[in-house]
Amino acid sequence: MSKPNTKPDEAEAEKPVITRRLDQVFLDLNDVAQFVARFFREVFVPPYEGKEIIRQCYAVGYKSLGLISLTGFITGIVFTNQSRPSLAEFGATSWLPSLIAIALVRALAPLVTALIASGKVGSNIGAELGSMRVTEQIDAMEVSATNPYKFLVVTRVLATTLTIPVLTLYTMFVGLMGAFVNVTANEQTSFPSFIQEVFGAITYLDLFSSVIKSFFFGFTIGMVGSYKGYNSSKGTEGVGKAANASVVTSMFLVFIEELLALQIVSALRGG
């Protein structure tokens, strides 16, 4: 029976919990879709915030370099060390450089870089924009006839999208250096033959697919951090939640994208 006099709020309250939650999920998805679509609407339209993009690239790239160097190098050493016993069983330790190169270039370097960036850069973007929302700095930009989305979100998303692929290439390099240190200490392999083995194992498809994948990782990390921070609720609790949600959501999405990329690249390889 219809209830023509029921107010919208009352009608909402009468819905089962599951329906209300589903409604909210779709409303949230719509919100996210609009936020992402706004990026593509605004990124090509002047004025361009070139100076701010460079500043953000510096913040994302240069300031993550220390952590990326350390984690990349250690990943190279540890992965080499852990792989040796399995290969030694077949007397195939000479394949270590090839194995490490494939693992690092195809999966480890993009993933390690994206996860480090999610933690360091994503949380930073979420907290910074969240704090700007709470202290009305975003409102201040809006009332001074400046587009805060363009200045804050477009610049950060561009910076992560452009910088994380470069950091991924750097992680590949330091990871391989870590692997070389371990290999040369145990197998006395020379640097030229290590490099020869590495480049003999990887293909252009490996390299390009990883770089392209990293563009998506970078875009995701910047977008998630910006969305969570830009829409953070009032109060300092909201800032903390924005930072935390930025890390958790972007890490989750990075793994989903990795899985999708794996399927696509496998199909391209013909199996």
Added chain:
Amino acid sequence: MEEKHKEIDRGNAVIQIKGLKKSFGDLHVLRGVDLDIFKGENLVVLGRSGTGKSVLIKIIAGLLKPDAGSVNVLGDDVASLKPKELDQLRLKIGFSFQNSALYDSMTVRENLEFPLVRNVRDLSRADIDAAVEEVLENVGLSQTINQMPSELSGGQRKRIGIARTLILKPEIMLYDEPTAGLDPITSIDINNLINEVQERNHTSSIIITHDLTCAKMTGDRVAMLLDGRFERQGTFDEVFNTDDERVKAFYDYNFIQ
């Protein structure tokens, strides 16, 4: 303390608000507000916390949408403006936020340049420097030009916040709790600054406050927001010359004799 006296031309309204309503869920903050602000006038809006004073000026600046009613600013109906038209209107409105809202990753100079370089094209470096120095001098803080907001006191932050709005030479100023959190002496400095801005820049202003000293020093007219409407308007003395307990309680707490 003397009440402020300034002749205001009541025939020229720069802001006209009619039947304005705004709710947040079940909380009805504005329940049909009618108000005119005249050219060159400082209007003080008084009211308890949570009565919708800040909501009112955020609607005027287009930061919030009203549920019903109209807000006409300098001849434009704010709710019906397209984004670019709203930006054009915002160039004529200065908004001083309660916590100053200075961009904390930028120096004072960068804070002041920010709206200028993005809204006024073809400015030379010398023009920008001159504009920044002029507004800083007007608020008496030239020495802070290279400091970060975190290095400034509360009063200095308020002044820089006001300077940042003045750099675009607005016709209307909206002050949200300009003396909140400041000591009495600094509050008097800010009140004097508000009056200086009115005299020097010929601005019309809305000053949101619950500080009666601020109201008496800066207001040409006072409007009191009670239960979502402006039930009392007039000069400071006219508003408080009443037996209404809600108004008297407000007056008594501020200990003004």
